[in-house]
Amino acid sequence: MTIGRRITAEFLGTLLLLAVVIGSGIMGERLAGGNVAIALLGNTLATGAGLVVLIHMFGPVSGAHFNPVVTLAVLIGRRIEPRLAVAYLVAQFAGAIVGAWLAHAMFGESLLQISHKLRAGLPQGLSEAIATFGLIGTILATQAKRPDFTPIAVGLYITSAYWFTASTSFANPAVTVARSLSDTFAGIAPSCVPLFLAGQVVGGLAGVALFGWLYRET
Numbered sequence: 001m002t003i004g005r006r007i008t009a010e011f012l013g014t015l016l017l018l019a020v021v022i023g024s025g026i027m028g029e030r031l032a033g034g035n036v037a038i039a040l041l042g043n044t045l046a047t048g049a050g051l052v053v054l055i056h057m058f059g060p061v062s063g064a065h066f067n068p069v070v071t072l073a074v075l076i077g078r079r080i081e082p083r084l085a086v087a088y089l090v091a092q093f094a095g096a097i098v099g100a101w102l103a104h105a106m107f108g109e110s111l112l113q114i115s116h117k118l119r120a121g122l123p124q125g126l127s128e129a130i131a132t133f134g135l136i137g138t139i140l141a142t143q144a145k146r147p148d149f150t151p152i153a154v155g156l157y158i159t160s161a162y163w164f165t166a167s168t169s170f171a172n173p174a175v176t177v178a179r180s181l182s183d184t185f186a187g188i189a190p191s192c193v194p195l196f197l198a199g200q201v202v203g204g205l206a207g208v209a210l211f212g213w214l215y216r217e218t
Helices: 003-031 035-064 068-076 082-106 122-145 148-166 173-179 190-214
Strands: none
Touching: 003 035, 003 082, 003 173, 035 148, 035 190, 068 082, 068 122, 068 173, 068 190, 082 148, 082 173, 122 190
16 A cells, blocks of 8 residues: 555544544433443443444554554564654544544534543553553454454453543543543543553553563564
């Protein structure tokens, strides 16, 4: 695939992912009648299912990273050129932000927002480290042994991580930044973003180190 197609796939895939995450959060909150568990369940199922489809859609074009930590893992593994990796990162952050705006537009919300939803404290950062560690492990393990299963495995892992982590498993810096621009159910206050990003990077690098060693062929 040409570089232009790859970058476009990363932009569109991340855009649609954020539309799913934020849009289903808005819909879930509106329909749940104040029941946060029901709203989160709707958000969870939509996100997990959407990921499976999006990875199948864009995987043959760009690898369907949709996540700067995944791109970093691929770069460390020398499976992408540095210049293309940088282009992926730009496309992911841009796509995520536009996806948040489109979700707002679909539900009649103000396009430009800043979240006030606090997700603070070390347990949240730890949760993000564990969530991202597991996501990288899921990707590296299935790519090594069952690459055809990767889209389903990622969707299932994120579905479960929504519920077993205190942070509801953002596990993605581009998603985190975009969600700080949405004062909705899925939002995160900008003041909490650095903690989440730190946890994601630490967890991602730990996942690359451990699972890279575990599945190394030589």
